[in-house]
Amino acid sequence: MTMTEKSLQVQEKKELQGRAESTRTVPVYVPAVDIFETTNDMTVMVDMPGVAEQSVSIDLNNDELTISGTMAEEAKTETMLLQEYQSGDYYRQFNVSRAIDRNQIEASISNGVLKIVLPKAEIAKPRKIDIKTT
Amino acid sequence: MVMIRYPRHFDVSFFRPVRELEEMRRRMDRLFDEVAGRHPFGALFSGVYPSLNLSEDGSNLYIRAELAGVKPEDLEISIERNTLDIRGERQAENVEGASYHRRERQTGRFHKAVTLPYEIDSERTVSELKNGVLTIVLPKAEAAKPKKIGIKTS
Structure with a gap:
């Protein structure tokens, strides 16, 4: 295994702008994502720390993929001494191609990272095109 | 003749003074922090x-x-x-033969x-x-x- 020597930097959380206002009093953030594609599927990885499995909603409407997560609000009796981050909800939308096999979409969450695997429909899988020589 | 004109958008249900003020205060705080070169969460950041x-x-x-x-x-x-x-x-998630469309998550x-x-x-x-x-x-x-x-x- 190769070790990554890079050290992590603080990424300031981006607050969501220009969507209908939330009725909750917590901020709504745009989560950081990775999207990658392999031959058979497209994978979306979303950082959603503080969001439990049951508070994530994933919605695919036509070609619009909407991901949202609600953080658990707990009544805290603690006094804050130092605050370097704020927690809140997450919301992000993507346009995905129509060539997704909608019935085979799978999602899982582990360590605060949501992983959505969108399998490509047969027609969208890459085909090698033979070049005929005469 | 006295004409009384009501603002066209006068609809109480859209006006939430407390919320608006809160939002304004937050923005002002942030602005001052930015000017002073501080992080929004305080000097201890x-x-x-x-x-x-x-x-x-x-x-x-x-x-x-x-x-x-x-x-x-x-x-x-x-x-x-x-x-x-x-x-x-x-x-990092190591996936064989993946091509990335977006890579925002740091490792x-x-x-x-x-x-x-x-x-x-x-x-x-x-x-x-x-x-x-x-x-x-x-x-x-x-x-x-x-x-x-x-x-x-x-």
Whole structure:
């Protein structure tokens, strides 16, 4: 295994702008994502720390993929001494191609990272095109 | 002749004065912080990953950090006197033959030291990594706990 020597930097959380206002009093953030594609599927990885499995909603409407997560609000009796981050909800939308096999979409969450695997429909899988020589 | 004109958009249901004021105050605060070169969360902001929240109640200190994608086995927490050390690594997802459309999630190592404001009982310190959020509960040492002082009457 190769070790990554890079050290992590603080990424300031981006607050969501220009969507209908939330009725909750917590901020709504745009989560950081990775999207990658392999031959058979497209994978979306979303950082959603503080969001439990049951508070994530994933919605695919036509070609619009909407991901949202609600953080658990707990009544805290603690006094804050130092605050370097704020927690809140997450919301992000993507346009995905129509060539997704909608019935085979799978999602899982582990360590605060949501992983959505969108399998490509047969027609969208890459085909090698033979070049005929005469 | 006196004409009374009502503003066209006068609809009470759309006007939430408290909310508007709150929002304005937040923006002003942020603006001043930016001008002063400070982070919105105060002068103590360290700029070192991971961002931490430190809070307390009568018996414990609490440290929380958002560490999405960090596995418990890649995280190491230690305490030496009043310095708490958090180090670890967030590893990249290695997928054979993947081509990336977007790559915003950072990977790499981190190491952060925090000076605790009180003496704590390191033996009873516990930590938990749940849904990508690390919580460390540090019980205060007896000497650091708040005490009520009785007043004698004669």
